[in-house]
Amino acid sequence: MSEFILSASHLNKTYSQRSGKFGFGNTLVKALDDVSISLRAGSTLAVVGESGSGKSTLARCLLQLQPLDSGEVLFQGHDLAALSASELRNERRHLQMIFQDPFASLNPRMKVGEIVGEGLLIHQLGSSAEQRSKVLRMLKRVGLSEQDVQKYPHEFSGGQRQRIGIARALVLEPKVVVCDEPVSALDVSIQAQILLLLKELQQEMALSYLFISHDLRVVRHIADEVAVMHKGKVVEQGKVGDIYAAPTQEYTRNLLNAIPGKKALVEQTN
């Protein structure tokens, strides 16, 4: 049991969607269809799939940001879905999230120091002086400076904002971090910086990542294991090297063949 820090089994989630003329109709969309995944402690599990495959729903449901229809999520041996609101809040300290859009996920009216320190405040960790020094240390660790505490999010570039998002998630010293497409809104050069930072922090803080992405080149780089989602189901799961070398499912093969840059590689090897 100790090998897996987070394991989810038989998750189901259905959305109802208005449809037809004037939205009078109702269709049910299965966003998660009997999904089971497990995240090894200290490793990175990537969830890949096209938009609409249910990967972001999975992330939100794992953290109980959205109620599940059925299924259980075991974190360090107890079921998150069965916890009361206050118990869940205590657990959330160990389960943090880094969001996709660094422009939308930071409150524009809060200073960076407040944004990063808010989690410490909510969980009442340490005195205010300790909180302040923790925030400063974390900001420095992600590559920002002490003066940045007083600034507002709009004063930063996209890559810097994503660093703020990372600092906010990691200042609580969580055990599991869910990264929902953390680099897809960034330029390649910034993307490389952020990926390296995430990898370093994983080593230093013994983090386990659930990494959601549709970019299979990024996934190859950061993940240890990968789960491929298609229409709400996990169609294939395993070690990154194995799946990239020998995908067993047609859908995985299609995804891998769609990675741009294949043509030049073929020419190069010829």
Place this chain on the structure above:
Amino acid sequence: MSELLRIEGLTIAPVAAPDHLLVNNVSFALESGKTTCIVGESGSGKSLTALAVMGLLSPQLRRTQGQVIFQDQDLTRLNNEQMRDIRGKRIGMIFQEPMTSLNPVLTAGYQIGESLAVHLGLKGQALKARVAVLLEQVGIPASRANSYPDELSGGQRQRVMIAMSIACEPAMLIADEPTTALDVTVQAQILKLLDELKSRMNMGMLFITHDFGVVADIADNVVVMFRGAVVESGPVTQVLHAPQHPYTQALLACVPDAEGKKPLKPIDYAWLQEGAVA
């Protein structure tokens, strides 16, 4: 192959700060039936270059120098009315966001037919038939002509944008990050479609992207831009496999590969500047 477009010494600066060059002395050429990719990070001036070709710069920006010669005609000397005859008819353009660049209250068919009606004067059944052919060409059933953009998926919307841009069979197509907002599988389809259309219609394509994977798949020639200036240009194999400029090398080193063998190396800008001085 004949030369289709030649940009010479193009320089763009804000009206309010003429010394701050956003695009600095950019020159390159494009041939019919070939694809030239402009690659660079955000803020490198690649989109501004494309907008300047179309004469679509915002009033706050001004082209301070340079020529845009398209089919032996200097576009920078034309007035707005003359430009209107070129936009959409002889140069088509595809924008990045298919969600925001289509009009939500007009049907896909109407939006495709608009340029046909304006430039070629098509009407009634002839117009309808042409729109149907265009939709089939980009892989959408002709019956979807009456659909509104919100009824189409992201990939289909981008196909509608492509149908609009090739409606008048332009000699040149400008595509500004047409696949950035799309899934990998859809991206592969759209790139294939654009490549086919380019060959079939012998169009020249100016393709803007920041993804070197896409460049490798689609480009014949590559222009690498950094902080407003062209740092390197040449045939795709040369730029990708034997990059000369340290910036191109650094940018290529940032791109993760599908095999996971290559260590990622973010760009060290300080070192770059030293390299430029040395």
